[in-house]
Amino acid sequence: MGAEHTGVSIDSTVESSAAPLLDKLVSDRIAGKLAAQDPTLWGSEAEAEAAIRLSWTTLYQTSRPLIGEIEALRTDLRSEGIDRIVLAGMGGSSLAPEVITGTENVALTVLDTTDAGQVADALAGDLDRTMLVVSSKSGTTVETDSHRRIFTEAFTEAGIDAASRIVVVTDPGSALAELGENEGYRKVFLADPNVGGRYSALTAFGLVPAGLAGADVARLLDQAAGVADALSADSADNPALRLAAALGSAHADGAEKVVLADTGSGIAGFGDWAEQLIAESTGKQGTGLLPVVVEDAGAPGFADAGQDATPVAIGELLGEATIAVAGPLGAQFLLWETAVAVAGRLLGIDPFDQPDVEAAKKAARSLLDDPGSLSETGSPSAVFGSVEVYGDVSTSDGLAGVLREFLATAPEHGYVSVQAYLDRLDDASAGLLRAELAKRCRLQTTFGWGPRFLHSTGQYHKGGHPNGVFLQLTGAVETDIAVPDRPYSLGTLQRAQALGDGQVLADNGRPVLRLHLTDRAAGLVDVMRAVQELAS
Numbered sequence: 001m002g003a004e005h006t007g008v009s010i011d012s013t014v015e016s017s018a019a020p021l022l023d024k025l026v027s028d029r030i031a032g033k034l035a036a037q038d039p040t041l042w043g044s045e046a047e048a049e050a051a052i053r054l055s056w057t058t059l060y061q062t063s064r065p066l067i068g069e070i071e072a073l074r075t076d077l078r079s080e081g082i083d084r085i086v087l088a089g090m091g092g093s094s095l096a097p098e099v100i101t102g103t104e105n106v107a108l109t110v111l112d113t114t115d116a117g118q119v120a121d122a123l124a125g126d127l128d129r130t131m132l133v134v135s136s137k138s139g140t141t142v143e144t145d146s147h148r149r150i151f152t153e154a155f156t157e158a159g160i161d162a163a164s165r166i167v168v169v170t171d172p173g174s175a176l177a178e179l180g181e182n183e184g185y186r187k188v189f190l191a192d193p194n195v196g197g198r199y200s201a202l203t204a205f206g207l208v209p210a211g212l213a214g215a216d217v218a219r220l221l222d223q224a225a226g227v228a229d230a231l232s233a234d235s236a237d238n239p240a241l242r243l244a245a246a247l248g249s250a251h252a253d254g255a256e257k258v259v260l261a262d263t264g265s266g267i268a269g270f271g272d273w274a275e276q277l278i279a280e281s282t283g284k285q286g287t288g289l290l291p292v293v294v295e296d297a298g299a300p301g302f303a304d305a306g307q308d309a310t311p312v313a314i315g316e317l318l319g320e321a322t323i324a325v326a327g328p329l330g331a332q333f334l335l336w337e338t339a340v341a342v343a344g345r346l347l348g349i350d351p352f353d354q355p356d357v358e359a360a361k362k363a364a365r366s367l368l369d370d371p372g373s374l375s376e377t378g379s380p381s382a383v384f385g386s387v388e389v390y391g392d393v394s395t396s397d398g399l400a401g402v403l404r405e406f407l408a409t410a411p412e413h414g415y416v417s418v419q420a421y422l423d424r425l426d427d428a429s430a431g432l433l434r435a436e437l438a439k440r441c442r443l444q445t446t447f448g449w450g451p452r453f454l455h456s457t458g459q460y461h462k463g464g465h466p467n468g469v470f471l472q473l474t475g476a477v478e479t480d481i482a483v484p485d486r487p488y489s490l491g492t493l494q495r496a497q498a499l500g501d502g503q504v505l506a507d508n509g510r511p512v513l514r515l516h517l518t519d520r521a522a523g524l525v526d527v528m529r530a531v532q533e534l535a536s
């Protein structure tokens with residue numbers, strides 16, 4: 001049962017079924033090899049990528065020199081009255097700092113959206129006190145580049161020297177690194193290029209924005225250091241091996257969904273970070289682990305998890321949870337990274353690539369190149385109040401009938417993915433749809449904000465087990481924002497991303513239904529009512 005490891009503990013009720021896999025991981029000395037950064041662990045096809053992706057195992061040491069740099073900059077900024085940090089970054093370039101600052105209750109405005117309303121709200125904050133952190137490993141991510149352009153313009157219009165208000169985090173040699181130097185941005189932090197985005201929590205990507213916002217990032221490294229020996233031990237007590245073996249054996253038995261609920265971990269929003277790590281690392285070649293982040297241990301999907309799902313508690317082993325992982329955030333980062341890398345070996349995939357993410361980006365780009373294709377949406381198949389329906393409709397039973405028909409396309413033990421290309425603050429009520437829908441359709445149901453999820457679960461949707469159905473929500477844009485020196489606005493980009501991903505999903509044979517809210521607030525009420533009409 002439970003075993004304590006310098007601050008982390010794993011409790012499990014499925015030890016016996018995971019035992020054969022755990023024994024094999026121990027006898028194959030996988031933990032020691034991973035700690036030695038052996039790139040051969042995932043087979044010959046993955047070796048070249050793995051050879052440049054394993055530096056995360058020692059970040060608790062190698063990131064130490066960053067701490068002083070971050071603290072010095074934070075002190076300077078505070079002395080200049082700059083204490084509001086806005087972070088522009090997608091996926092691995094913002095999920096960790098959001099969890100770190102949320103856990104410490106430190107304010108950080110995260111921009112991982114193309115919603116014009118949400119960006120307008122961030123722009124409406126006090127620019128005099130604002131520093132924008134532009135984080136992008138590749139330096140080319142369109143959302144992040146758009147935010148940089150929009151904020152540069154806003155600073156300039158407010159009479160503020162924009163270059164002095166931008167800090168960059170990127171990989172050495174990226175176009176953003178060069179731009180940062182050429183434009184004279186306040187500081188350019190170069191991250192370790194041998195760490196992929198979703199493993200970068202303890203690199204400059206996680207530490208710089210969180211530290212500038214005021215989080216104690218040295219403590220995170222201490223927490224990770226505290227668990228490092230336990231994670232590299234070729235022992236049946238190794239918590240990462242135990243977690244990997246439990247998830248791997250559950251997957252082999254048909255439970256490819258991992259339902260994550262917080263049960264008093266003291267960490268804010270850990271599931272959102274773990275979601276990218278699990279989905280983007282494993283969801284490929286028609287296999288993988290689908291993370292389903294739920295509200296709490298009593299939520300539908302967790303409390304009533306079926307044979308296709310493993311309910312995992314972050315915190316205490318409560319309710320229906322079969323595994324519980326407890327420990328401080330820095331330790332949990334390293335534990336989950338290790339466990340997912342090992343699970344990748346058990347699943348026979350390369351946990352360090354994301355082969356299907358590019359398809360959605362490409363589809364969005366070609367829609368942007370042909371703006372006509374975006375304005376001609378065609379007529380909706382049906383309209384109910386403030387909701388336009390785009391997709392196959394043959395029922396005359398109202399919006400509830402449309403949803404019923406759509407949900408019937410899901411296979412047994414499939415899943416429903418709700419994808420809201422909306423404002424995750426002002427349209428937050430959309431998030432309530434997950435539990436309401438899950439309760440009624442009795443399928444595992446995920447919820448993601450677009451385009452944020454495209455850099456997270458988006459990989460699994462296209463590359464993982466092909467049993468998902470996809471409900472897109474898009475909304476009217478009241479006041480759009482032009483992206484300076486680009487032929488598109490945020491509204492156009494958001495639309496291109498929704499339609500582009502929808503197209504790729506459909507091309508992959510996945511059922512897609514899009515509900516467009518012509519009035520967002522009223523439309524969300526209409527959709528919720530229709531969901532509640534579905535028999536439970």
Ligand SMILES: O=P(O)(O)OC[C@H]1O[C@](O)(CO)[C@@H](O)[C@@H]1O
Nearest residue numbers: 090091092093136137138141197
């Ligand atoms: O840091 P970047 O290069 O902007 O990428 C952001 C995110 O986009 C992805 O590449 C997926 O699109 C993630 O893996 C990554 O975390």
